[in-house]
Amino acid sequence: MGSKSNVRRRAANSRRTARGQRNGAERGAAAGKIMRNAAGKPSPSRGVRRRRSFSQQNLALETEGALGSLLGEALRTPEAEGYILTHAFHPYPGRFHYLLPRTVLAAITRPGERVFDxxxxxxxxxxxxxxxxxxxxxxxxxxxxxLVARERTRLRTPTEARMVTAEAQRIAVQVEALRREKHPPRMEQRFQHRLAAHYQPHLLAELMQWMRLIEALPDDDRRETLRAVFSSAAVKFSNLAADSQQGVPRSSRIAKPIGKGAASRFLVDKCGELTRAQAALAKRIAPETPPAELYGEDARLLPSLGWGAVDCILTSPPYPGTYDYYAQHRLRMDWLGLDGQALLEGEIGARRDRPAGRGDDSWSAALGDTLLTLARVLRPGGALALAMGDWISADHAVDARAALTRIAQRGPWRLESRASVRRAVHSRKEKKAYAKRGKWEHLLLFTRLAAAEGTAQGGRGRPRPPPGT
Ligand SMILES: C[S@@+](CC[C@H](N)C(=O)[O-])C[C@H]1O[C@@H](n2cnc3c(N)ncnc32)[C@H](O)[C@@H]1O
Known part of the structure; x- marks a missing residue:
């Protein structure tokens, strides 16, 4: 973050850059084509200019600090919601709009700084x-x-993109031939009984043939890409509701029969979309930029990252009691043979923990531990940006800004700037809980204090430097 004048200079520069990028992106989204779903109907996905949903309206803005209005700009939901490039690939609940990190990173980083989420x-x-x-x-x-982040950050040449898609087309032809020959699908699937409960029999057979042929691919990169493409379809073709409500069976009204070959067509199309997006992304990235480094660790521990390993952190922490990422992704993990045990045991804020009484208190403790670990991996003077909205706990609204600020006070953090945007409320429950002060989304920007600067509470919980420093 540096000195105040530094912050102002960056704010002025980045306001220009971010605005330019935002306008460019919105124009790109507006110019996009209407995509079609498996049934051939227009699907409101990539590149489509859609009106903001009511719940995302920007009803009011509050800002604080030198970068407050810039953070407000980042938090403002744009009119055009189309996801561009690889952002459009694979559903993932609770995700950022890409303009948020784009705007924030342009404001708070210097060339070459290592960014961590x-x-x-x-x-x-x-x-x-x-x-x-x-x-x-x-x-x-x-x-x-x-799996998803690896594909969203993977770069390809247009030729490679075509070759991977050709591989998917080849698999589709093989699957169709096996179907005509009435060849029973054969594969080692640990959770086959669980999978069988979620698919119409012909779809299960089609998907099992796909999985077997994907796993047999000799090239690691192509196999990984096709596994991720498969994952993007695994819920769509099941009898489970959308990703945000996984674990909830679709009503019979929604569970329409799906025709033979529909899954194959979808997978080939998805593969084409993804690999073309990877090639388009590659063109926007300077060749000297290193590939993304990905870890699958508990954010409270991060054993692979050392002291001061990164210069800037931007993230949206899991909310208390809102999602259950393990339940949402279990079907995918079953198909792909991914081990979800660590997530089952270590997921922060999982909805499944609420009834057991491990609600907001355990979330606060987990986030406190995470912020201490982040203070270890972030270099002194580095910036931490946290995005989070208010939530309801036991019918009462909880102010996320107050909660995050309180937790951060236990560590070496100084709040520099903040923006909050007021959102619309819908349900009766929300209207009642948020009646007094409304429902807000916040973006808080902290600086990691150097050891000599102490902490807001006299150093309690300050991380210790490693021996020998
Ligand atoms: C709000 S989502 C982040 C979404 C992301 N900003 C995006 O744009 O896609 C929170 C994430 O925290 C992850 N998570 C939950 N508990 C965790 C833990 N203990 N360590 C690391 N990640 C965890 C969940 O799997 C989930 O992906």
Whole structure:
């Protein structure tokens, strides 16, 4: 972050850059084509200019500090919501809009600074860091997040993109031939009984043939890409509801029969979209930018990252009691043979923990531990940006800004700037809980204090430097 004048200079520069980038991105999104879904209907996904949903409206803005208005700009939900480049690949609940990290990183980083997202999800922060020529590091305890982030940050030449898609087309032809020959699918699948419960029989057979042929691919990169493409379809073709509500069976009204070959067509299309996006991303990244480094560790521990390993952190922590990433991704882990045990045991804020009484208190403790670990891996003077919205706990609204500020006070953090945007509320429950002060989303920017600067509470919880420094 540096001195105040530094902060102001960066604020002025980045306001210009971020505005230019935002306008460019929005124009790109508006010019995009309407995508079609497996059933041939227009699907409101990539590149489509959609109106902001009501819940995302920007009703009011509060700012504090030198970078407050810039953070407000980052938090403002844009009119055009189309996801561009690899951001569009694979559903991932609770993700950032890519303009948030784009705007924030342009404001708070210097050339060459290492950017880290300890709860990277699908890797939105990383994709944006790479485009700004910044070394990008990401971490998530969910193995599906690592799979998705790897593809979203993977770069390809257009020729490679075509070759991978040709591989997918070849598999589709083989799957169709096996279907015509009535060849029963054969594969080692530890959780086959669980999978069988979620698919129409012909779809299960089609998907099992795909998985077997993908796993047989000799090339590691192509196999990984196709595994991720498969993952993007695994829930869509199941009898489970959308990703944000996984674990909830679809109602019979929604569970329409899906035709033979539909999954194959979808997988080939997805592979084409992804690999073309990877090639387009590659063109926007300076050749000297190192590939993203990905970790699958508990953010409270991060054993692979040393003292001062990164210069800047931008993340959105898991909310208390809102999502259950393990349940949401279990079907994918079953298909792909990914080990979800660490996520099952270590997921922060999981909804499944609420009934057991491990609600907001355990979330606060976990986030406190995470911030201490982040103080170890972030160099002194480095910036930490946290994005989070208010939530409801036991029918009462909880102010995320107050909660995060309180937790940060236990470590070597100084709040520099902040922006909060007021969002609309919908349900009766929300209207009641947020009646007094409204529902807000916040973006807080802290500086990692150097040891000599002490902490807000006299150093309690300050991380110790490693021996010999
Ligand atoms: C709000 S999401 C982040 C979404 C991300 N900003 C994006 O744009 O895709 C929070 C993430 O925290 C991860 N998570 C939960 N507990 C964790 C832990 N103990 N260590 C590391 N990651 C964890 C979840 O798997 C989830 O991907």
């Amino acid at each position: 300890p709860f990277m999800g699908g890797g939105t922060t990383l994709v944006e860091a790479l485009q700004q020529g910044l070394p990008a590091l990401g971490n998530d305890l969910n193995p599906v997040a690592v």
